[in-house]
Structure formats: C-alpha cells, structure tokens
Amino acid sequence: MSRRSAAWRRTLTGVTDTFPGRRFLVAVQLLILTVASAGVVLGSTSPASAAAAPAQAAAALALSPVTVPPMGWASWNTFAAQINFNVIKAQVDAMVSSGMRDAGYQYVNIDEGWWQGTRDAAGNITVDTNEWPGGMQAIADYIHSKGLKAGIYTDAGRDGCGYYYPTGRPAAPGSGSEGHYDQDFLQFSRWGFDFVKVDWCGGQAEGLDPRSTYQAISDAIARVTAQTGRPMVLSICNWGVNAPWDWAPSMSTMWRTSGDIIYWGQTPSMDRVLANFDSAQHPSAQSPGRYNDPDMLIAGMPGFSAAQNRTHLGLWAISGAPLLAGNNLATMSAETRAILTNREVLAVDQDELSRQGVKVAEDQSGRQVYSKVLSGTNRRAVLLLNRTTSAASITARWSDLGLAGTGTVRNLWTGTDAGTFDGSYTTTVPAREAVLLLVTASSSAPQPTTSALRGVGSGRCLDVSGGSQANGAQAQIWDCNGQVNQRWTTTAAGELRVYGSKCLDVYNRGTADNTQVVIWDCNGQTNQRWRLNSDGTITAVGANKCLDVPGNATANGTKLVIWSCNGGANQRWTRV
Missing domain, CATH: 2.60.40.1180 (Golgi alpha-mannosidase II)
Structure with a gap:
C-alpha cells in the first residue's frame, strides 16, 4: 500500500509516476537528492553485516515457502486503514464460503492500518486490543484455523505510510520498522504470520537506498526463519524505484514494479490496469518463487464491469503475477466469484514453470x-x-x-x-x-537456426560493428565473412542472437522510423523480438517496423535502423 497524490510526481528513476503525499515532501525529496549527490547512503549496513548478507540471502531463498505466484486477498483496496479483527474475520469466512480457498487462494494479508506506531519499553510493537482482541496472534490463529495463511504489513523506514499519508487513521512517528528489523520480523513470526509486505513510504522520505535496505530486511527474515523455523514470504513494495527486478529476485518472493493500481478514493481504471501490467514486463527476472508484482487486483470492485474484471485477471494470469484479490469478498456477486475462481484461468497463472508471458x-x-x-x-x-x-x-x-x-x-x-x-x-x-x-x-517450431543474414539490396551481411560484444554496439552491413559477429541464431522466443547471449535490439524500445538497431543483453523484451517473414523482410515486433538499410545504401559500415515496412530490397534478407 502506498498513497498517491496527483500534485506530486517523481522522476528519481527516470520513470514518471504519481506519488502520495503532503506538500512538505517536496522539500524532503530535494533533501534526498542532495544526500544522494553527496554519495551518502542512509541506513546502510555495517561491513560485518554486509559480508554476511550473501549467506543470509541464500538461506532465505532456500527456505522460500512458494514455488508458484502467491494467491490470496489483501485489505487495502477495499478497507484502506479502517481494519480490525472483525473486518478481517469476515473476509476470512467469505474466502472459505465463496470457494476461493478451494480454488487456490491462500493468503489473507492485513495491510496498513493495523498498527499506529506504538512500542513498549523493550521496543516491541503494541496494538490496540480493543480492535484486535487477543492481539495479532489471535487473528493469525483464526486465519490458520480456516486452512489459510496470514500476512502482515510494515514499512522499511522509521516512519510508515500511515504517518506520511494518513487516510482517516494517522499513525504516530515510528510506525515503520527501520532500526527494528530483527525484532519486528521475529515478533511477526512468533505471532504466526507467513507473509510480510514491506512498503517504502518512510524509506522514500528518509532517503534510504532501496537495494541495501531490502537486503537488510531479507537478511533479517533469514535470521528469524533460522531461529523459528517458520518461512515467511517477503513482498517488496517500493513501487519500482531503482528497478527492483534487477536485484529483488535474490532477496524476495515478489517485488512491486509500479505505483498503486488504485489510489484511495478513486474509481478503478482500465488505464491504470494496463499501465501496471506494462510496468511488470521483466520476464528475465521471473522464475519459480520469484515474481514481478503489478499490484493487488481490483477485479470485483465498484465501477468495474465483468468484462473489465476478466481482462484484468487475464493480464495478471498471462504475466504469472501474484493474485491478491482486493474486493470485498463478503459482498461480491456470484459473477465476480465465478471470475475470480475460474480454474482454467488460475491454472495459467499458477503454471509450475512460472514463466512470464x-x-x-x-x-x-x-x-x-x-x-x-x-x-x-x-x-x-x-x-x-x-x-x-x-x-x-x-x-x-x-x-x-x-x-x-x-x-x-x-x-x-x-x-x-x-x-x-x-x-x-x-x-x-x-x-x-x-x-x-x-x-x-x-x-x-523448428529448432533454432544459426546462419548469416545477407541483405538482398546490398549483398552484404548483418554484422556487429567492429566485432564488439558491448551493449549498444551498432548493427551494420559488411562483406560476408563467416565471423562470429555475423552468425545470428533465431530462437523460439523470436530473438536474433549473436555471441550466444546478445540480442539484436531496437535501441531504447524506440518505435519511430530511423531508430537505431544495436545489440544488447538478451532480456525478453519486445524490442528484442523479430519476425522473419516469407517475403524476406524482418519485422521488429515491438515497433512493427522492418529492419532497414537506410537510403538503399550498399557501403560497408552502413548502420541499420528500423523503418516502416515497404518490401524494398533494402528491407529483404536471405540466409547464407
């Protein structure tokens, strides 16, 4: 859960996205940039703990409790911070009576709002027992009694989302877990929780480094797991800051790739569903037990039609994404229930290969x-x-x-x-x-074929400039010579590979005529997918344009581009 305001937009990672917040956070953001420019990393671990991190992360991976995308329900989208024992109990009961549990939904995740930031003299989290009779262990026990698993929520920073962005239930300073990672996760484990979502509101405001911060959290969970024997799913929720798909797979089960799919008080939007789906397209990061997370489902929420619900769930299923329903299970219609429990669709999401479409x-x-x-x-x-x-x-x-x-x-x-x-x-x-x-x-389809590709118009071969293996090296035409920088392997994934691990790539995912063509580490993205057509043209799938020798040139070293397909000789190629 993270709050967003249309008035404040972030550009820290070069990706514009709405963020939550009060106006004073603009000043905080400037402070973060100042600290970062000075080379200071706040909240970094000591050399000793950094040295121990690889072993602890390996332990966490070995104890991972899931091998398919987690399925369940989470409280935020419907209830925001207005939750208590009875609210969660009603959803647990509905998950069972609706047949969702039997369809594979396992986790009941208590999101932000269960705790307002109070601790006892020893630093242990304390909760309002009027709202949570018997404490958090009692609700975890109830969830377990129904054959389900329990999830809980905290923030990576010192002050959590409820402090920075109150939505009817403001939290006190100190409502995050920074400085208490081992203590808090041990407490969660002893209460009986199987899943923990760690948000980024405090981490963002305090200028923490996402990678080192979440590594410290992962290490803490590994230590707790070794102590208690209870594995715990770690859900990283830092909204795609600093490209978590590049580092989170080594330390967590799932990682958010974008901002919230629905902001508090807003009507569900198909535009947002599509944007979050697009943000999660990082197939090389995904494998059994490791998942790109485009956020909780909004299927079944007021304002979404049955057709939109099906489209939404289909997008998440083809992605192999975690499926955490966010609607009110106790009041959902039979139509919504049928959509959420469609066994054939769920089987696509839960396929044991865990591939991303x-x-x-x-x-x-x-x-x-x-x-x-x-x-x-x-x-x-x-x-x-x-x-x-x-x-x-x-x-x-x-x-x-x-x-x-x-x-x-x-x-x-x-x-x-x-x-x-x-x-x-x-x-x-x-x-x-x-x-x-x-x-x-x-x-x-036929097994991958390796050959040279000769331009019909130029008589010269598709070649990597200078025989370079560096990312960004340009594709060009050159006299056919049989060297490795002219040997291209077509794969079932639609790639044109060279050197075994580099792919022909439309630079920066461009779609405009005259966009350069280069080589880059193969990553499964659409700008590295090509279709070899029967007329000899080669179509860049992401741009829907053809590999082209500009200006019908024939000289060695002519750099290749994509261009609107026209069937000309400068766009046709033959295997040699």
Whole structure:
C-alpha cells in the first residue's frame, strides 16, 4: 500500500509516476537528492553485516515457502486503514464460503492500518486490543484455523505510510520498522504470520537506498526463519524505484514494479490496469518463487464491469503475477466469484514453470498478442489484447508462439473449444478487452537456426560493428565473412542472437522510423523480438517496423535502423 497524490510526481528513476503525499515532501525529496549527490547512503549496513548478507540471502531463498505466484486477498483496496479483527474475520469466512480457498487462494494479508506506531519499553510493537482482541496472534490463529495463511504489513523506514499519508487513521512517528528489523520480523513470526509486505513510504522520505535496505530486511527474515523455523514470504513494495527486478529476485518472493493500481478514493481504471501490467514486463527476472508484482487486483470492485474484471485477471494470469484479490469478498456477486475462481484461468497463472508471458506480435498498433509457455508439450497460454477503442480482429500465429502444425484452441473464459486450426487463429476482440486462450499444437517450431543474414539490396551481411560484444554496439552491413559477429541464431522466443547471449535490439524500445538497431543483453523484451517473414523482410515486433538499410545504401559500415515496412530490397534478407 502506498498513497498517491496527483500534485506530486517523481522522476528519481527516470520513470514518471504519481506519488502520495503532503506538500512538505517536496522539500524532503530535494533533501534526498542532495544526500544522494553527496554519495551518502542512509541506513546502510555495517561491513560485518554486509559480508554476511550473501549467506543470509541464500538461506532465505532456500527456505522460500512458494514455488508458484502467491494467491490470496489483501485489505487495502477495499478497507484502506479502517481494519480490525472483525473486518478481517469476515473476509476470512467469505474466502472459505465463496470457494476461493478451494480454488487456490491462500493468503489473507492485513495491510496498513493495523498498527499506529506504538512500542513498549523493550521496543516491541503494541496494538490496540480493543480492535484486535487477543492481539495479532489471535487473528493469525483464526486465519490458520480456516486452512489459510496470514500476512502482515510494515514499512522499511522509521516512519510508515500511515504517518506520511494518513487516510482517516494517522499513525504516530515510528510506525515503520527501520532500526527494528530483527525484532519486528521475529515478533511477526512468533505471532504466526507467513507473509510480510514491506512498503517504502518512510524509506522514500528518509532517503534510504532501496537495494541495501531490502537486503537488510531479507537478511533479517533469514535470521528469524533460522531461529523459528517458520518461512515467511517477503513482498517488496517500493513501487519500482531503482528497478527492483534487477536485484529483488535474490532477496524476495515478489517485488512491486509500479505505483498503486488504485489510489484511495478513486474509481478503478482500465488505464491504470494496463499501465501496471506494462510496468511488470521483466520476464528475465521471473522464475519459480520469484515474481514481478503489478499490484493487488481490483477485479470485483465498484465501477468495474465483468468484462473489465476478466481482462484484468487475464493480464495478471498471462504475466504469472501474484493474485491478491482486493474486493470485498463478503459482498461480491456470484459473477465476480465465478471470475475470480475460474480454474482454467488460475491454472495459467499458477503454471509450475512460472514463466512470464511476453508480447510476440502487434500487427497493428494496439492489437497485441502475448504468449506464455506452459508446462507440458507444445502448450501456450495466449492473450489477445485490444487496446484500441473499437472492436478488432487479432491473429495468433503459431510461428510467433514457437509452435507448428495444427493447434487446438480453447477459450478459457467461456470454457469452450474453438476448434483445430492450421498455423493461426483469428478472432474479434472487443474494444479495451482481452481474450484468453489455450493453444495446444501438434508440434513445436523448428529448432533454432544459426546462419548469416545477407541483405538482398546490398549483398552484404548483418554484422556487429567492429566485432564488439558491448551493449549498444551498432548493427551494420559488411562483406560476408563467416565471423562470429555475423552468425545470428533465431530462437523460439523470436530473438536474433549473436555471441550466444546478445540480442539484436531496437535501441531504447524506440518505435519511430530511423531508430537505431544495436545489440544488447538478451532480456525478453519486445524490442528484442523479430519476425522473419516469407517475403524476406524482418519485422521488429515491438515497433512493427522492418529492419532497414537506410537510403538503399550498399557501403560497408552502413548502420541499420528500423523503418516502416515497404518490401524494398533494402528491407529483404536471405540466409547464407
């Protein structure tokens, strides 16, 4: 949970996103930038603890309690900070009676608002027993009694979100866990909690470094786990600051990739659903037990239609994202319950491979095809997403999915078989909605092929400038010579690989004509996906434009770009 205000926007990581807050936090932000520019890292660990961190992180990973994306319910989206024992108990009971538990939802996560920042003389967290009779252990025990797991919330900073951004229940200074990591996580464990979400409001305001701070938190959980024997899921919630997908997989089960999907008091928005979905596209970071988190679900909340709920859940399922419902389970409709418990859709999210679906085609702007490799033989989950404002036909080609031959197609929302198709399947997708399919093909696409690619117009080969293996080295044409910097491997993922680990890449995810083409570490993003067409053209999937020798040039060293496809000789290539 993190609060956002349209009046304040952050640009610390180069990504603009709304943040919560009071006006005085602008001054705090300036202070953070000043401290950072001076090379000071606040809240850093001692050399001894830093040296111990790798072993402790390894211990945390070894004790990870999940191998598929966590599923459950979290309190913030519906109740904000207005929670107590009875509120949570009612949701626990509804999770059981609705059939959600039996469908696989496990965690009941108590978000911000359970604690206002008070501690006893020994520094232990104290809670209002009028609101939480028997303390937090009592609610954890009740959750466990129903065959479910219990989650709790804190902040990485000294002062938590409830202090900086009160929403009806302000917290006192000291409502975060900084300075008490071992103590607080040990207390959570002894209370019986299985999951802890650690927010970033205090961490942001206090200028903490995300990576070292969350490493210290992960290490503390590892020490507590070793002491109590109770594994605990760590959910990092720092809103994508400092690209957690690059470092969080070594220390946590899940990490938020963006700001909140819904801000307190706002109506659910499909624009926000799509933005959060896009923010979580980091497939190379994801593996069993490690997940990009685009935030809690808003499916079933007031203001969202059944079609929007299905689209929302389908996007999270194709991503293999954590599924934490945020609606009121006690009052949801039968229609919402059916959507949230659709076993075939949930199976896509929970597939044991834990792959993240990736965009494999966008033949026309806004008409997108996403594919997720599933366990089993030649099986793909396929999401056809229409971002436009009009209904549109979208085609899934087997070649884009790494498949071949005939394929059976099943619509997972209607639970019906569409039939068997040869090479592709086309259907109409309503505006701003998605169709979720299961495609099972008779065979896989041919194994990766390695060869040179010679330009039809130039007679010269696709080449990496100077034989460089550095990220950003430019693609060019050069006399064909058989060297390794001209040997390109086409993969089932649609990559053109060179040197084994570098991919042909549209620089900075550009989509405009004349955008440079370079090599970069393979990362699964759409600017590294290419489609080799029967007419010899090579389409950049993310930009939907063709690999092009500008100006029909033929000279050695001519740098390559993408350009609107026109079928010219300078856009056609042959294998040699």
